[in-house]
Amino acid sequence: MAEPGMAGGVAAGDRGVEQTFGRAAAVLDALADAREGGLRFTDLVGATGFSKATVHRLMAGLSAHGLVEADPGSGRYFLGFRLAAWGAAARDRHGLAERAAPALRRLAEQTGDTVYLSLRIGVLSLCVARHEGSFPIRALPLKPGDRNALGVGSGSLAMLAFLEPEAAIERVLADPENIAARERRGIDEAHVRRHVAATRRKGHTFVDDLTPGMIGMGLPVPGRGGQPVAAVSIATISARLRQPRRKAVLEHLAQAVREIRGILGEAPGLEFAR
Amino acid sequence: MAEPGMAGGVAAGDRGVEQTFGRAAAVLDALADAREGGLRFTDLVGATGFSKATVHRLMAGLSAHGLVEADPGSGRYFLGFRLAAWGAAARDRHGLAERAAPALRRLAEQTGDTVYLSLRIGVLSLCVARHEGSFPIRALPLKPGDRNALGVGSGSLAMLAFLEPEAAIERVLADPENIAARERRGIDEAHVRRHVAATRRKGHTFVDDLTPGMIGMGLPVPGRGGQPVAAVSIATISARLRQPRRKAVLEHLAQAVREIRGILGEAPGLEFAR
DNA sequence: GCTTGAGTTCCGTTAAACGGAACTGTATTC
């Protein structure tokens, strides 16, 4: 939960419009975090800090419209499948994942490893596509739909490190939403800063200290304004990215970036994403 | 929609809870249908039938919480990326797509064609996973997140045709939601009935009249109660499913079904889906 | 100039969201 404790606390600023949506979003966020096991009524009350009556009303409304579903046996709540349809449309609203698929598939075949396409959404990174290669050990640190703090992970870091001017990087690192997402993963700011510096030096990201034995590299995809709007990255086991293979992989990555950059030119509704 | 207006003297009835969510859902449905181009304010007013003031208030609330986003240039609305995160979690709320991935990947490799995993959601079918094979011509009639009327498409049909008792099939075919989804694709009931009959005769689905040149086969995955809760299907070009290859492919499909059936046993929150 | 369509704001009415509290139901404990 992004909400720092503060039971029932309504943020000062947004007072006035559609408070209910914020509450519904808090519930859905909690359920999304819970993933497999679902959440009981009381868990939701605890997670959101809303009163029991409010949560009860909220759940009745949400489940009436298929946004959540309740297991009649256990009474546990899950996200509803109606969200799945919206989510698919949202992720692919510009057809990017679909249109970038050939380039990513080729990259996965060339390298044999798992490749990712991520998008910058404000101060977060959203994974929109994942393609697996043929190498029998697969590195799968994230999957389509996952969000991360900008700066955490090889693709996400690529988008942060090449923001211009550098003050923009500071702004991201100071943003509460970014901080919250970072802390959820237990990554401190100094760590990200070190990575940013190294990335700007090298021209690409190289992350080997996030998951033991796993390694990732990424390159930013610049949008029309030159700012990074997406990233292509690869994840594999440490042994598979030593020189000289590393250099070859980077070239393949760069090739994919060029292709996807071309696709971006045609895509509407991308650059304005928050 | 179809709201008669009438502000005064509403009979006690079931009138009451969370009307706003229904309106929000209508807006999001409209935007999901619109896909790539987004929708203007007026389009939304037209599509939903709500007053301009209502839509305006709704959009302000939704965009304040990242559920929709507006292109500052054109003023067009798109689904927000926050939905993408929820959608991914909803689709994979039981970890099925993730856990079934090895079986599906193997099936795609064995056959070289595109394979699908679908789930039954009430009277609809939801595609939860797609794995592409190596054959250079790929049949991609649907993608993860897509919904279809139960009975339309090889996977979806497999779940309908093996419902027991047969009266349950009638109930699905008579359901307004099923009818609406079917009509959206321009498929009439008699057509589905013919397919159901043929499927029950053969023991698997065989669909070659939905998209010219394309062919699909599917098998149901029975849940704990014996009712089909999921389906594994394959899509390819017509030339690739003649005998004797067809028989071999069917055996691979059956093997994948066995594996996924085992996984289903462990999955919580599946059987109760609506 | 006038007209037309898109989008925004205002405002009085009224439905519905709100939370405290009382309530039911079901395990758990001694």
Next chain:
DNA sequence: GAATACAGTTCCGTTTAACGGAACTCAAGC
């Protein structure tokens, strides 16, 4: 088997914000 604790539901008086009609701005297009 009374006592306790926790999960979940319902009730109700108060408060809030959702509601739509209408008036408004703004920018084309004729």
